[in-house]
Amino acid sequence: MNKITDVKLNGSNFLGWSKTIIVHLRSIDKDDHLDSGPPTDDVKDDTRRAWLRDDAKLLVQIRNSIEPDILSLVNHCEFVKELIDYLTFLYSEHTNISRIYSVCKSFHRGEQHDKNATAYVMEFNKVYEELNSLLPLSGDIKAMQKQREQIAVMSFLTGLRPEFDAFKNQLLSE
Structure with missing residues (x-):
């Protein structure tokens, strides 16, 4: 799958878009990528490598579900958690x-x-x-x-x- 949803994040649709992303990750049992970054170096090498590979696949799918003008704001994000946390900060902060x-x-x-x-x-x-x-x-x-x-x-x-x-x-x- 190249993207998670056909509805691309444009900023104003963050609430619905993020729910779709979260439900998708939960449906494939990958919602742990929303809560934690990569495993530490003390974790078995195969486990760490598998997690990084899964996170990279998910990151590409999520990025493909974001409008290009917003993508330029999140190019620094390397992991799913980092990306979702940053988008949440940008578009759903209670102080907005x-x-x-x-x-x-x-x-x-x-x-x-x-x-x-x-x-x-x-x-x-x-x-x-x-x-x-x-x-x-x-x-x-x-x-x-x-x-x-x-x-x-x-x-x-x-x-x-x-x-x-x-x-x-x-x-x-x-």
């Missing part, structure tokens, strides 16, 4: 304020337009899942407080008139 803003805006201003009810519900659920991924439930009071502050900022920014777009863009780029 501009992505949280975009998802909150879609969530709070969702409109059916000319979609049928099923398509609208599916689109709404997709946005809802991404919002939950960006702002997960937590028992940590400080994390909850930070999330509430982020939601308040998103609500404020969403309500601003168009003449404040420059201000809004400046805040979102920080």
Whole structure:
């Protein structure tokens, strides 16, 4: 197999794309490559060589499932874990304020337009899942407080008139 999925990572589809990659690795019993790097030198040479070979095959398949402009950002990654960790840092960090803003805006201003009810519900659920991924439930009071502050900022920014777009863009780029 040359690639894991026909849907290439373009940045905005990271949540669905990463789920596909994870499920695929789990289905072939290679999800350990998500949790650990290469075996240390004290591991038997054959075991280490087999792990490195498997990881290289998976790395090529995953890289073939990524858009070229994003590939240039991850050329330094040599192992599956390193690649997935870096992509997670780039595209799903909970501190990614501009992505949280975009998802909150879609969530709070969702409109059916000319979609049928099923398509609208599916689109709404997709946005809802991404919002939950960006702002997960937590028992940590400080994390909850930070999330509430982020939601308040998103609500404020969403309500601003168009003449404040420059201000809004400046805040979102920080």
